[in-house]
Every structure is written in C-alpha cells, then in structure tokens.
Amino acid sequence: MVDTPAHEQRETISFDVEYPEHAQRTESAEFGHNKRTLVTKLDTPCFSCGSKEKREVHHFVIEWALWDDADPAKVLQKCHQFDIYGYAGQLGDKPINSPDDIRNLVVICQDCHRGKGTGIHLVPFPNWISQVVAKDGVTVLKPEE
Numbered sequence: 001m002v003d004t005p006a007h008e009q010r011e012t013i014s015f016d017v018e019y020p021e022h023a024q025r026t027e028s029a030e031f032g033h034n035k036r037t038l039v040t041k042l043d044t045p046c047f048s049c050g051s052k053e054k055r056e057v058h059h060f061v062i063e064w065a066l067w068d069d070a071d072p073a074k075v076l077q078k079c080h081q082f083d084i085y086g087y088a089g090q091l092g093d094k095p096i097n098s099p100d101d102i103r104n105l106v107v108i109c110q111d112c113h114r115g116k117g118t119g120i121h122l123v124p125f126p127n128w129i130s131q132v133v134a135k136d137g138v139t140v141l142k143p144e145e
C-alpha cells in the first residue's frame with residue numbers, strides 16, 4: 001500500500017561556500033590531455049544521462065578551486081572509492097598532485113553539469129545521483145525555465 005502519492009516538491013536551498021584565494025582558472029595541460037582522452041579518444045558519454053552532446057569534464061571528488069585546502073591522500077582514497085572509469089585501480093597509489101588528475105574527472109553533458117535544476121553544480125548530490133540511477137522514464141529533477 002502506498003501512503004504518500006507521487007508529488008512534486010519545490011525546494012530552495014541556499015548555502016555558503018568559502019573558496020580560498022586562488023589563481024584565475026585556466027585549462028592546464030594535464031586537464032586538456034585528460035579531457036581529450038575521456039571525450040575524444042574514449043568517446044565517453046555523460047555519466048548521468050548517457051548523452052554524447054555538449055560534453056564537459058567535471059572535477060568530481062575535489063573542486064578545482066578547493067584543491068589547495070584538500071589533503072591529497074584523502075582525495076586519492078575517495079578516488080579509489082568512486083573509481084568511475086577504472087583509472088584509480090590502474091594507477092594504484094600513485095600520488096595525486098593536482099585536481100586535474102584523470103582519477104578526479106568525470107564526463108558530464110552541459111545540462112547535467114551546469115543546467116539550472118539538473119546540474120551537479122546546482123542541486124544537492126543525493127538528488128543529482130538519484131536522477132542518475134532512476135528507472136527509465138522517471139524524472140527526479142526538472143530543469144528550470
């Protein structure tokens with residue numbers, strides 16, 4: 001028996017993130033190489049929806065601007081736990097020296113990355129990952145107009 005019927009619930013979430021002082025973001029040679037490996041060479045689809053349109057590469061375990069405050073050993077540990085493409089297993093305990101390491105990257109299409117109401121940058125992770133694992137035809141996140 002279902003006690004609560006399906007319903008839409010609009011949530012407005014506000015949170016403060018303290019970004020430390022950091023250099024202006026530019027694409028490093030390492031990031032460019034790894035992005036080309038994942039998107040062009042391996043033709044990796046969006047981790048979330050499977051699209052091959054408008055693919056971008058997202059820093060998954062540690063955001064680029066927060067790297068200087070991260071413990072690289074902890075980042076490596078989490079990369080092993082979230083070993084999306086198998087690179088953590090392949091590279092073992094080789095230290096991670098930058099957020100642009102391939103073990104910290106995931107391919108996501110533009111909508112699943114930065115889309116209002118659907119992007120990993122704009123919705124809580126439990127909701128975002130719920131959409132990733134939803135049954136075909138089930139909508140968890142609705143794009144905002």
